[in-house]
Amino acid sequence: MAAVMGTLPTVPALSRPDLLAEPVVTALRGWPRADEVKVAEIDPDLADTAAFCAAYQVPPEISANCVVVAGKREGQVRYAACLVLATTRADVNGVVRRLLDVRKASFAAMDTAVAETGMAYGGITPIGLPAGWPILVDAAVATAPEVVIGSGIRGSKLALPGKALADLPGAEVVEGLAT
Numbered sequence: 001m002a003a004v005m006g007t008l009p010t011v012p013a014l015s016r017p018d019l020l021a022e023p024v025v026t027a028l029r030g031w032p033r034a035d036e037v038k039v040a041e042i043d044p045d046l047a048d049t050a051a052f053c054a055a056y057q058v059p060p061e062i063s064a065n066c067v068v069v070a071g072k073r074e075g076q077v078r079y080a081a082c083l084v085l086a087t088t089r090a091d092v093n094g095v096v097r098r099l100l101d102v103r104k105a106s107f108a109a110m111d112t113a114v115a116e117t118g119m120a121y122g123g124i125t126p127i128g129l130p131a132g133w134p135i136l137v138d139a140a141v142a143t144a145p146e147v148v149i150g151s152g153i154r155g156s157k158l159a160l161p162g163k164a165l166a167d168l169p170g171a172e173v174v175e176g177l178a179t
Contacts, residue, residue: 005157005159006057013028016039019039019156021128022152023118024152025128027127031127032167033164036161037127039157042155042156049063050086052157062148064148064149065149068112069092070105070112071102073102073103078102079133080136081124081129083135084140085141090179092106093105096177116130117152119152123153126171128152132170135165136177137168138174142162146161149165
């Protein structure tokens, strides 16, 4: 049964693997909550949050952004994904830096984020990230009845309950992750 995301019809994500990055397909196939994930096809030129929300009538309050953060400790790069509502920003050099246990944290360079995740920039999602990466989920995202996130590509978006994101492997719900 199709549902709706703003003005977009959605279908079960695994019924349209062509709308997902390969790491997302692989992760969903092994995730017990995959049946809660819906996908909608969008214009890739409208993948950025503000343009997407305006074009498809999705409130920014239910749209969540996934950002890849990097920091170094003892010569080793440590990555994390941060998932925050689009109306907020991740506290990268406060909360995230402390959780990564690094001196300085910053957004990963676009080419690095794409290479490390196997996903398109502007479509990176917490589903299907490399094993061992912490997924830091802001508490507001985890308690949202439904959130819209990337699908790994720019041509679609996923919708799922926020609490499902807290059940991803490596996920940690963090109070105050977003400011």
